[in-house]
Amino acid sequence: MFGNYRPALGSLFYFLGALMLGLYFVFAAVQGDYGLFKRIEVTAEHQALATELATLDAQVAEMENLTRRLSDTFLDLDLLDQQARDVLGLIRSDEIVIR
Numbered sequence: 868m869f870g871n872y873r874p875a876l877g878s879l880f881y882f883l884g885a886l887m888l889g890l891y892f893v894f895a896a897v898q899g900d901y902g903l904f905k906r907i908e909v910t911a912e913h914q915a916l917a918t919e920l921a922t923l924d925a926q927v928a929e930m931e932n933l934t935r936r937l938s939d940t941f942l943d944l945d946l947l948d949q950q951a952r953d954v955l956g957l958i959r960s961d962e963i964v965i966r
Contacts, residue, residue, distance in 0.1 A: 897903050936943040937950070951957045958964055 895902065899905070933946065935941055936946050
């Protein structure tokens with residue numbers, strides 16, 4: 868009578884071991900270094916950095932445009948006038964300054 872419980876106990880340990888191993892792999896697939904949560908985090912970081920890169924590219928293009936407009940080969944008189952007013956505080960003789 869006690870001989871019948873031995874195979875059932877061995878299959879129970881086998882089943883529990885397989886279950887634990889399966890749970891470990893599921894946990895690693897979801898929260899591991901290469902899991903789903905990490906992939907979502909990396910994707911969100913990629914999108915944020917791509918947005919920041921686009922903003923910085925626009926700023927660089929604006930600065931390059933301003934630099935070209937003030938270069939020796941191309942002179943934009945309106946930009947030069949604006950820079951003289953902003954940096955040096957100059958005004959024209961026909962203007963009135965109200966403080």
